[in-house]
Structure formats: C-alpha cells, structure tokens
Amino acid sequence: MNILKILFKNAFRHKLRTGLTILSITIAILAFCLLRTVISAWYAGVEASSANRLVTRNAVSLIFSLPFSYKEKIRQTEGVSTVSYGNWFGGIYIDEKNFFANFAVEPKTYLDLYPEFRLSEDQKNAFLRDRRGFMAGQKLAAKYGWRLGEIVTLKGTIFPGNWEFVLRGIYKGKDDTTDESQFLFHWDYLNETLKRTAPGRADQVGFYMIGVSSPTLSTQVAERIDKSFKNSIAETLTETEKAFQMGFVSMSNAIITAIRLVSLVVIVIILAVVANTMAMTSRERIGEYSIFKTLGFGGWRIAGLIFGESLVITMIGCVFGIGFTFPVADAFGHAMGTYFPVFNVDNDTLGLAVLYSFAVGILSAIIPTYRAIKIPIADGLRSIG
Amino acid sequence: MEKKSTIVEILHVSKSYRRGSQIVPVIDDITFDINEGEFLALMGPSGSGKSTLLNLIAGIDKVDNGTITVGGVDITNLAETDLARWRSVNVGFIFQFYNLIPVLTAFENVELPLLLTPLSRDERHSHVETALRVVNLLDRVDHYPKQLSGGQQQRVAIARAVVTDPTILVADEPTGDLDRVSTGEIMELMDRLNIESGKTIIMVTHDPRAAQKAHKIRHLDKGILSDNEHS
Numbered sequence A: 001m002n003i004l005k006i007l008f009k010n011a012f013r014h015k016l017r018t019g020l021t022i023l024s025i026t027i028a029i030l031a032f033c034l035l036r037t038v039i040s041a042w043y044a045g046v047e048a049s050s051a052n053r054l055v056t057r058n059a060v061s062l063i064f065s066l067p068f069s070y071k072e073k074i075r076q077t078e079g080v081s082t083v084s085y086g087n088w089f090g091g092i093y094i095d096e097k098n099f100f101a102n103f104a105v106e107p108k109t110y111l112d113l114y115p116e117f118r119l120s121e122d123q124k125n126a127f128l129r130d131r132r133g134f135m136a137g138q139k140l141a142a143k144y145g146w147r148l149g150e151i152v153t154l155k156g157t158i159f160p161g162n163w164e165f166v167l168r169g170i171y172k173g174k175d176d177t178t179d180e181s182q183f184l185f186h187w188d189y190l191n192e193t194l195k196r197t198a199p200g201r202a203d204q205v206g207f208y209m210i211g212v213s214s215p216t217l218s219t220q221v222a223e224r225i226d227k228s229f230k231n232s233i234a235e236t237l238t239e240t241e242k243a244f245q246m247g248f249v250s251m252s253n254a255i256i257t258a259i260r261l262v263s264l265v266v267i268v269i270i271l272a273v274v275a276n277t278m279a280m281t282s283r284e285r286i287g288e289y290s291i292f293k294t295l296g297f298g299g300w301r302i303a304g305l306i307f308g309e310s311l312v313i314t315m316i317g318c319v320f321g322i323g324f325t326f327p328v329a330d331a332f333g334h335a336m337g338t339y340f341p342v343f344n345v346d347n348d349t350l351g352l353a354v355l356y357s358f359a360v361g362i363l364s365a366i367i368p369t370y371r372a373i374k375i376p377i378a379d380g381l382r383s384i385g
Numbered sequence B: 001m002e003k004k005s006t007i008v009e010i011l012h013v014s015k016s017y018r019r020g021s022q023i024v025p026v027i028d029d030i031t032f033d034i035n036e037g038e039f040l041a042l043m044g045p046s047g048s049g050k051s052t053l054l055n056l057i058a059g060i061d062k063v064d065n066g067t068i069t070v071g072g073v074d075i076t077n078l079a080e081t082d083l084a085r086w087r088s089v090n091v092g093f094i095f096q097f098y099n100l101i102p103v104l105t106a107f108e109n110v111e112l113p114l115l116l117t118p119l120s121r122d123e124r125h126s127h128v129e130t131a132l133r134v135v136n137l138l139d140r141v142d143h144y145p146k147q148l149s150g151g152q153q154q155r156v157a158i159a160r161a162v163v164t165d166p167t168i169l170v171a172d173e174p175t176g177d178l179d180r181v182s183t184g185e186i187m188e189l190m191d192r193l194n195i196e197s198g199k200t201i202i203m204v205t206h207d208p209r210a211a212q213k214a215h216k217i218r219h220l221d222k223g224i225l226s227d228n229e230h231s
Helices: A003-011 A015-042 A044-048 A070-075 A107-113 A121-129 A138-144 A187-197 A215-228 A241-251 A253-284 A286-295 A299-335 A347-374 A377-382 B050-058 B080-090 B106-116 B121-134 B150-162 B180-197
Strands: A053-058 A080-088 A102-105 A133-137 A151-156 A161-173 A183-186 A207-212 A236-240 B006-019 B022-035 B039-043 B065-070 B091-094 B168-172 B200-204 B216-221 B224-230
Touching (some): A015 A044, A015 A299, A015 A347, A044 A241, A053 A215, A070 A080, A080 A187, A102 A187, A107 A121, A107 A183, A107 A207, A121 A133, A121 A161, A138 A161, A161 A187, A183 A187, A207 A215, A236 A241, A253 A299, A253 A347, A286 A347, A286 A377, A286 B080, A286 B106, A299 B080, B006 B050, B006 B200, B022 B065, B022 B200, B022 B224, B039 B050, B050 B065, B080 B106, B091 B150, B106 B121, B180 B200
Parallel strands (some): B039 B216, B168 B200
Antiparallel strands (some): A053 A236, A080 A207, A133 A183, A151 A161, B006 B022, B006 B065
8 A cells, every 4th residue: 555545545535526526627627628729729820820921911901902913013022932812702602601711812822832731733733724723621622522523602792693613622731730621712713703794893902922032031021012012002011921810810809818718717616616625525534634643644744645635636637628628629620610720729728737737736735734734633533433 | 570661751741721712721730650561541530631641642732831751752842743753653542433544444554654664565564464463353454444343443443553563552442432342352452462562551441341451540530640549
C-alpha cells in the first residue's frame, strides 16, 4: 500500500457523489474546450493568413469596389510579385441555409498566391481551361456530394440570376488549418456576364490580393500602393492579409468576448462543484484526519491526502472532458462546417483546460485542508462514534 | 526485585478548556509517574478528566501548565511537526470505537503507521503479519472493518497500535463498545502484551472488570488525582 492507493480509495469512497462530480467536470471541460475552439475558429482566417500576402480594397468600405484598371499599376509597384483579384459573389446554393464562401477570382494568380490549396495538375488545368468551371474545397464537395463534372447552380444575390458552374477541381488543404469549404470560380465568367447584363457593374473588383517579394517589404509596398491611388476616384486601403482578416474578427468582438466570459464562468462553476464536494468530504472525514494525525501523519501529509484527492477527481474529469471534446468538436465542426470552415481543437485550448482543472483541484482543497489541519486532534476524535 | 525505571513523568500538569466565555478546569495540578512495563488503569466518573490526561500523555493535546516527559523526552515543548513524528514512533493508540479507516483492509490499516517509517515494502509486510499474528487475525487480512465484528476490529486496532513497537500503549475505553466475551478477549490480549512483550499500557476505563487486569489503578475526580492507588 502507498499514499496514492489511499488517495484513490478515498476519492471513490462515495461512488455516486464522486461520479457526479467527475461528470460535472467532464461536461464543464467539454463545454470550455468547445467554446474556446469556437473562438479559435473565429480566428482561423487570421491564423491561416500569410505574411507574403496583402489585400487592397476600397478605402471607404469593403462593399465598394475598385476599378479593374488598377491591376496594372499595382503590378508595377516596387516589391509586388503577384497580383490577383476577385469579388465576393454571395451566391446561394438551393437554400439560404446552405451558406458557404464563394468568390469570383482570377484563377491562375489566385492559385499561385494560395499554394495551401492543393489539387492535382489535371484538375488544376481543367479548372483553368473552363471559364464556367469552379473548384471547391473537399469538405464542401463532400457535404453536398458534388463530383467532378457536376453542374452546380448558384442563385446570385449581389449579382442577380441563376449562375451555372461545372465542378473541375476539388482542392485539399495543406494542413488542418486550411479552409476546405471555399467555392472559387473564374472572375472573367462573372465580368463577361455583367458586361452583357449590367455593363455599369463590369470591370470592377472587390479586392486585389497581392503577393510581395518579401514579408519585410509588406508595410512599404502597402504604403506605395495606397499612395499611388491617393486622390483617385476610388482610394485604396492596403493591409496585410492578417490585418484584413482581423478586421472581420473585430466586427464580432462583442460575441467573442461574451463566449470567452462564458468559458470562464464554466470554470468558476466547476470550482464551486468541486469545492462543495471537497467541503462535504472533509467535514465527513474530520475524525479520520484526526486518526491519521494521531498515528503521526503531519500537516503536510494530511494536506497531501486532501489536495491529492481533489486533484484525482478534477484531473479524471479533465481527462474525460478532453477525451470527449474531440469527437464532439468533430461532429460540431461537420454540422457547422460552412460557418466554421476550420474547427480544430488546438493545443492551447487543451493546455488551458488542464491548467484550469489543476487550479480548480488546488483551490477546492485549500479550505478543507486548512480545517483538517487546524482542528485539534482531540476535537476531531470526538466527532467519531 | 529489580526496580523498574520511570517511563512517563507527569509534573504539576494542568489543563482547562474554554466553553464560550467560561474557562472549565479539567486537570488540576497533577503529578505522578508511570514505570516502564506498568499496566495502569485510570478510572473515574464521566468528565473527571481521565481521557484528557490520556491525550496529554499521548501528545495529542497540549498542557496549560506543567511538563510531561515520556522516555526522557519533554513532549510539552515539542512543536506540532516534531510531536507528530514523536507520536508515530513512541505511542500506540487503542480507541473505544476502534477508529479504523473504513476503506482500508485489516492488513492496510495495520500497515498505515508503518508508511511513516523508512521500512521497505517487504519489511512492512513482515511487521504487519507479525502484529496480526499476535492478535490472531491472520485469516482476516483482506477484510474491511465493516466485515469484522467489534472484537475483531478492536484486535486490528491493537495490531495497528503495536506494529511500530511503540514506547507506550494508550487505550481510551478499549472495551467500551464491546460485549462481555469480546471484552474478555481484548483484556486478555492487552494483558499478554504487557506481560509477554513488556509493553507499558495506560488505559482509561469505566469498566471495573477491565481495570482488574491492570497492575495499578488510579482514580481521577474533577481533575484531581486521588491519593489512593490500588495495586
């Protein structure tokens, strides 16, 4: 026998109470991890952004476009290696609830700028050749059961009409931080159609995606581009892709802060649950602790027994909570895939879950330990019998 | 006959408790010695202070005044941590309600005080087996306290008390919760420990039949040790 065996025997003395406490911690840690993962998912675009990429948009607002003619001037800016461009299309597939990101882009340069979108050479060529072709991330294609060659119709909202596309490529992400739920088609297809149906809206792009020759030049390149369009009909705002993505995230700051607070409230709740369990346990066993003290167990050993028991309970709950987080996050990620294209439980979240569980285990044991150590042995022994 | 040396020396010991705003004296200036190998019974009515005196001798309560020396160590001056260490080596406890740990088997309960010693696992097991053999409970090693009778539980408690080979054994009403047969068995066992192993035993009891086994009986009344000493 050793002290560890006593810890485990004590922890499971009241199986129902300990089981319910562990269940509470499991659910709380699961909730905490999911909430933190939702926050991480919000930042997925920021995390996946490249230091080599800049985004140029209308300085007034993202909803205003820029002239297509800016392309050449941007390309001639010192430090620019690649220029691509595109429009948020905002098409609906069958029903509004089937939301996913869909962009009209210049495909060749766009794929050059996004090496993390990986598709076979055959599919890439097929996509580039077919002006009505589109490529989709494998998550998106799998969700709707699309196969290569299949015709998919999007109902335009910003650009009215029914738009037919042919699936020519299905890309995979470089790793699990890459968004695999995008729908990309030829900007030329959009522009030529607009020239026929709404000439006033043709030759306009929503954004320019710019590759810089070195990340260290990003700031200077962005300044040069914006400077060259100063006092033009459409002034530009150029920023790093990361800053651009952060701009989207900051729009949801209130929601993110609320989620973050709720995740901390969850931790406070489990602190209360575990502290209550440990307080009950300690009160019931005050006599036993006195027996231990009588036999010669000092304050540190008594503290070890109580802290150890508290940690055994919280860490078991934590392990179960983390264990359940992965399948639940997987299911949640599938169900919400188009809203949260990248929904991965990251190591920081797991680290925080372990850290908070440990802290809860420690904090819950402080008062019971203090009481157990401070009570005179004779008083403790009187509580038995 | 060889004169036995003093193992416990109690000098002008007083103890009182605070109840609300009142201070209640429990032990009032008691002085006496206990010799090595003695089997002493402390008797007296409820509230006479005999359990308090036992706790003071065993180092689980602190005196207000006076000194208690056990085996040459003045325990009244020891810090809490040193006192705990001292108890683990020098005192074996036997309680009225056995005070076994319910989640541990008989074997594990007896092994408990040995966890504080530097003994190896095998050495501990050997000591536990010896102690359980002394109390004739080797066939109950894997039983939990609730699976044992009161008498058997008290024998496990006695095995736990003697397993570290302490300087003194203190027993607080060891037969107080037992029937007549079990009382006889326990007193027989304590008598054997005193005679065969030379253990110094200090026992608090209400039971005159249990006290008969002691070599010496001292009476306490209202915190004062009476002069009459029965041998």
